[in-house]
Amino acid sequence: RRFVLCCVRRVQSFSKSLSICTVLNSSRDWAMKYSTMTTSLCALGVLRASLAFSTAPSSSAASRSSTLMVAAVRSSAFSSSSALFSSKEEVDPGKVDGTDLRILKYPHPSLRAANAEVTAAELEDGTITKIAKEMLLVMYAAEGIGLAAPQVGINKQVMVYNESGDSKKWLDEVVLVNPKIVEFSEGRDVEMEGCLSFPDMNGDVERSKWIKVEALTTKGRKVKKKYKGWEARVFQHEYDHLEGKVYIDHLDEENLGQVKPTLDQLIEEFGEGGEL
Numbered sequence: 519r520r521f522v523l524c525c526v527r528r529v530q531s532f533s534k535s536l537s538i539c540t541v542l543n544s545s546r547d548w549a550m551k552y553s554t555m556t557t558s559l560c561a562l563g564v565l566r567a568s569l570a571f572s573t574a575p576s577s578s579a580a581s582r583s584s585t586l587m588v589a590a591v592r593s594s595a596f597s598s599s600s601a602l603f604s605s606k607e608e609v610d611p612g613k614v615d616g617t618d619l620r621i622l623k624y625p626h627p628s629l630r631a632a633n634a635e636v637t638a639a640e641l642e643d644g645t646i647t648k649i650a651k652e653m654l655l656v657m658y659a660a661e662g663i664g665l666a667a668p669q670v671g672i673n674k675q676v677m678v679y680n681e682s683g684d685s686k687k688w689l690d691e692v693v694l695v696n697p698k699i700v701e702f703s704e705g706r707d708v709e710m711e712g713c714l715s716f717p718d719m720n721g722d723v724e725r726s727k728w729i730k731v732e733a734l735t736t737k738g739r740k741v742k743k744k745y746k747g748w749e750a751r752v753f754q755h756e757y758d759h760l761e762g763k764v765y766i767d768h769l770d771e772e773n774l775g776q777v778k779p780t781l782d783q784l785i786e787e788f789g790e791g792g793e794l
Contacts, residue, residue, distance in 0.1 A: 608714055611659035617652035619670040621660060621714050624784050625792030629715060633673045633760050636695045647736045650693040653678045658685040662714045664752050666759030669715050677756040681749050697733035702726040709751060713765045719780050721773035723765055725754045
């Protein structure tokens with residue numbers, strides 16, 4: 519029981535510290551806050567286990583210790599998996615119900631073609647809204663978190679993403695039309711990236727830590743926003759597609775060498791007419 523009381527005090531103290539840290543660090547990207555939250559959940563998981571075995575007098579000391587250890591391992595596993603940006607691998611969904619759009623694979627020419635700005639008429643007649651909705655259908659079916667119009671054969675300045683990758687969290691969906699990056703941070707970082715148009719590949723990509731963006735909504739409303747952390751990276755990845763760039767353009771020689779066999783296979787499967 520003394521052990522349980524000690525755990526309670528430590529968790530209470532941790533919770534107070536967490537609240538203070540949340541206020542002080544509110545400007546940090548969501549990934550850092552998410553990691554802190556899962557750490558708290560891990561601690562609470564251990565506490566719950568300790569309360570359970572402390573109230574079971576018939577259990578042996580060895581069995582109670584084993585229960586606590588299993589709970590701690592499970593909580594630790596939860597923390598590790600939750601810290602990842604996606605727990606599912608991206609897949610090729612093929613034909614998706616509700617749309618004729620399909621994800622194009624490298625070296626399809628659409629991935630390197632120029633992308634025209636969306637006109638006011640296209641916004642007014644609902645064309646872009648329909649395209650965006652279908653792009654989100656394809657994105658979720660592929661277990662992705664972002665998609666640009668040229669990836670589905672539409673060479674227009676349109677991108678969609680949901681940094682959670684969860685279709686149930688539709689409030690996190692972002693649709694941007696004619697986006698422009700107007701300012702980049704001097705600070706940069708490197709993270710592993712993949713792409714729906716480059717199946718079974720990934721590599722380290724360096725990008726700005728934050729960016730300032732101007733764009734339009736599907737209703738034609740102007741938006742200005744500063745993106746930080748993971749969302750800034752997602753935006754920059756999709757924005758590259760609108761500029762005719764792809765993620766492999768950022769890879770160093772070592773990373774490019776690692777994916778070259780897969781790239782060569784995609785080029786061979788596509789045949790003539792590909793744009794490298």
